[in-house]
Amino acid sequence: MEEANRKPVSSTLKAKLHDCLIAAHGKDSSVRYTVLTSSDGFVIAETLDKNSGLDAKRLSAMSASFAGISDSLGAECGMKGVKGGVVESDNGLIVCRSIRSESMETALLVVFDQSVNHGIAFWTLNSISKSVTEVLNAYD
Amino acid sequence: MENKILLVGAMGAGKTTAIECLSDDPPVRTEARNSDPDGKKTTTVALDFGRIILPGDYDVLLYGIPGQQRFDFVWPIVGKGALGAILLVDCSQSDWQATMESFLTQFDRLVSRGRVIVALNRSQMADLYSAQEMLVNSGRIAPVTVTDPRNRGELLTALELLIANVEMEGVLSGRGK
Numbered sequence: 001m002e003e004a005n006r007k008p009v010s011s012t013l014k015a016k017l018h019d020c021l022i023a024a025h026g027k028d029s030s031v032r033y034t035v036l037t038s039s040d041g042f043v044i045a046e047t048l049d050k051n052s053g054l055d056a057k058r059l060s061a062m063s064a065s066f067a068g069i070s071d072s073l074g075a076e077c078g079m080k081g082v083k084g085g086v087v088e089s090d091n092g093l094i095v096c097r098s099i100r101s102e103s104m105e106t107a108l109l110v111v112f113d114q115s116v117n118h119g120i121a122f123w124t125l126n127s128i129s130k131s132v133t134e135v136l137n138a139y140d
Numbered sequence: 141m142e143n144k145i146l147l148v149g150a151m152g153a154g155k156t157t158a159i160e161c162l163s164d165d166p167p168v169r170t171e172a173r174n175s176d177p178d179g180k181k182t183t184t185v186a187l188d189f190g191r192i193i194l195p196g197d198y199d200v201l202l203y204g205i206p207g208q209q210r211f212d213f214v215w216p217i218v219g220k221g222a223l224g225a226i227l228l229v230d231c232s233q234s235d236w237q238a239t240m241e242s243f244l245t246q247f248d249r250l251v252s253r254g255r256v257i258v259a260l261n262r263s264q265m266a267d268l269y270s271a272q273e274m275l276v277n278s279g280r281i282a283p284v285t286v287t288d289p290r291n292r293g294e295l296l297t298a299l300e301l302l303i304a305n306v307e308m309e310g311v312l313s314g315r316g317k
Binding site: 038039040041042057058060061062064065066067068069071072076105 | 168169170171173174175185186208210211213
């Protein structure tokens with residue numbers, strides 16, 4: 001029911017954004033998967049392994065919540081220009097970043113395996129964010 | 141010590157508005173642009189948080205959940221340790237009875253202990269009877285109020301009613317201070 005009411009993202013735009021996510025896997029082998037979601041939690045593009053058992057819809061909703069919490073926490077702490085948040089684990093890093101254009105607000109989730117370090121993770125995240133932003137701006 | 145109260149209900153039921161209206165301080169919000177072109181401009185994606193001190197030193201922490209089913213993973217996280225909940229129901233929504241039933245089921249742990257108030261908004265008298273009938277037919281006991289989430293007085297009445305129910309169990313913190 002929620003899906004039926006949703007403002008559609010064109011399939012062309014989705015394909016271009018998916019290309020941005022796929023490209024990240026080629027640049028950094030520590031990227032396990034990525035999800036790009038609307039800021040209210042709907043999947044736009046993802047690179048999950050179909051056999052992973054992971055649910056892109058749930059990850060999208062969680063990414064949107066995490067981005068929302070990051071924004072509010074940053075604002076509460078007096079921080080400006082909050083970009084996102086990081087979850088650290090023994091198995092790697094989960095990084096979430098808000099990406100906005102004139103007409104779209106999105107959140108990017110990138111999950112890295114344990115071979116990554118923070119520097120590489122943020123370099124990769126910045127790289128994906130840049131390409132996603134360029135695509136979004138071109139479609140505004 | 142604080143007492144945690146939830147505001148639950150579907151998207152657009154008025155949870156964010158109610159917390160904004162009730163809270164003594166500006167509330168914490170996690171709003172994002174709403175993709176639904178027929179809906180409101182923004183929607184809560186993680187939680188709302190506000191705080192109100194009631195007479196008797198009742199320090200009440202108000203937590204609002206995001207109403208969409210896709211955010212259901214947030215509900216137990218935000219709801220942990222809650223003493224009770226106000227279920228806001230917008231009766232102008234065509235499927236409000238199904239929505240009400242769904243939230244009563246989701247928060248059954250609180251409902252079964254008499255710690256939920258059903259607060260109807262944009263309702264007719266028939267809706268009030270319908271809600272009461274639903275509760276009776278499902279064997280649940282919960283007070284039903286008519287509450288405009290923009291009306292602080294009506295919200296306070298619902299909150300006081302909930303607190304009175306919880307108080308009967310003697311678990312509320314700050315009592316008699």
